[in-house]
Amino acid sequence: MGGSATGQKIAFLGTGKIGEALLSGLLRAGKAPGDVMVTARRTERAEELTARYGVTAVSNADAAKLADTLILAVKPQDMGALLEELAPQIAADKLVISAAAGIPTAWFETRLAAGTPVVRVMPNTPVLVDEGMSVISGGSHATEAHLVRTEEIFRSVGKALRVPESQQDAATALSGSGPAYFYFLVEAMIDAGILLGLPRQVAHELIVQSAIGASIMLRDSGEHPVKLREAVTSPAGTTIAAIRELENHGVRAALLGALEAARDRSRELATGGK
Ligand SMILES: NC(=O)C1=CN([C@@H]2O[C@H](COP(=O)(O)OP(=O)(O)OC[C@H]3O[C@@H](n4cnc5c(N)ncnc54)[C@H](OP(=O)(O)O)[C@@H]3O)[C@@H](O)[C@H]2O)C=CC1
Numbered sequence: 602m603g604g605s606a607t608g609q610k611i612a613f614l615g616t617g618k619i620g621e622a623l624l625s626g627l628l629r630a631g632k633a634p635g636d637v638m639v640t641a642r643r644t645e646r647a648e649e650l651t652a653r654y655g656v657t658a659v660s661n662a663d664a665a666k667l668a669d670t671l672i673l674a675v676k677p678q679d680m681g682a683l684l685e686e687l688a689p690q691i692a693a694d695k696l697v698i699s700a701a702a703g704i705p706t707a708w709f710e711t712r713l714a715a716g717t718p719v720v721r722v723m724p725n726t727p728v729l730v731d732e733g734m735s736v737i738s739g740g741s742h743a744t745e746a747h748l749v750r751t752e753e754i755f756r757s758v759g760k761a762l763r764v765p766e767s768q769q770d771a772a773t774a775l776s777g778s779g780p781a782y783f784y785f786l787v788e789a790m791i792d793a794g795i796l797l798g799l800p801r802q803v804a805h806e807l808i809v810q811s812a813i814g815a816s817i818m819l820r821d822s823g824e825h826p827v828k829l830r831e832a833v834t835s836p837a838g839t840t841i842a843a844i845r846e847l848e849n850h851g852v853r854a855a856l857l858g859a860l861e862a863a864r865d866r867s868r869e870l871a872t873g874g875k
């Protein structure tokens with residue numbers, strides 16, 4: 602199989618939140634709807650996706666037959682059943698990409714035909730706005746061409762970075778789940794604005810634009826986050842009063858613990874368990 606994704610048929614097996622986000626991004630990037638297939642458990646969901654995107658809804662078995670690249674995007678807990686149904690139908694010249702948290706490439710390799718290339722990818726939902734962060738690791742039969750083909754798919758919706766598979770659970774905790782932490786912080790800060798007497802819409806606008814500005818500075822200034830924070834923190838000013846409260850409440854320690862918990866949960870999902 603060649604390295605280029607152009608003209609290749611791609612199937613999403615399980616097209617929920619992340620599957621749909623990726624699908625919409627691929628189409629925005631110019632992939633022809635006729636080259637994209639989706640599978641769904643429910644007929645209404647299949648109809649919704651075909652109406653919205655003009656892609657073809659097929660059975661899992663047909664996806665395995667017709668597509669060159671299969672992107673498996675069901676929950677880790679549903680992966681066992683999907684593989685049981687599908688493994689015998691996947692020829693070893695297909696590229697199998699798993700977007701599932703936790704499950705190692707070796708788990709797939711033991712269930713698929715000998716030599717089937719498997720690539721594990723952890724994307725995140727900002728693929729919806731072409732600002733995704735996808736972390737990629739090849740299994741033991743994935744060649745450079747397979748990794749390049751995977752990168753082409755995920756770079757069309759943001760950044761992609763190759764890491765050793767041993768780093769995937771940590772990457773899942775950081776970038777896979779990462780957007781949720783920012784939404785959580787923004788939600789809490791909007792509530793703080795309400796506490797301070799601002800109308801909700803004003804609080805929302807102030808915090809969201811501050812988040813956008815801060816994110817762009819983090820990305821583009823080349824400065825360490827400490828430097829950027831110091832530049833906001835005037836002597837005896839307002840910011841240091843807030844930072845003292847954050848430190849008093851152990852927010853840094855809470856984040857360390859939170860990401861460790863996410864990493865551990867990813868490890869627990871390794872067997873597709875509950
Ligand atoms: N959400 C995120 O931000 C990210 C998620 N992931 C990973 O992506 C995967 C999916 O997560 P997410 O999109 O959030 O979950 P969703 O539940 O939104 O999507 C999973 C979809 O798979 C469908 N499905 C389940 N079994 C089958 C089957 N046998 N055949 C066809 N379709 C099936 C479900 O159908 P039904 O609607 O009937 O339940 C559902 O639509 C997980 O493994 C997760 O770890 C990775 C990175 C980020």
Ligand SMILES: O=C(O)[C@@H]1CCC=N1
Nearest residue numbers: 701702773777778779
């Ligand atoms: O919460 C989850 O398990 C998935 C994986 C990373 C983001 N969402």
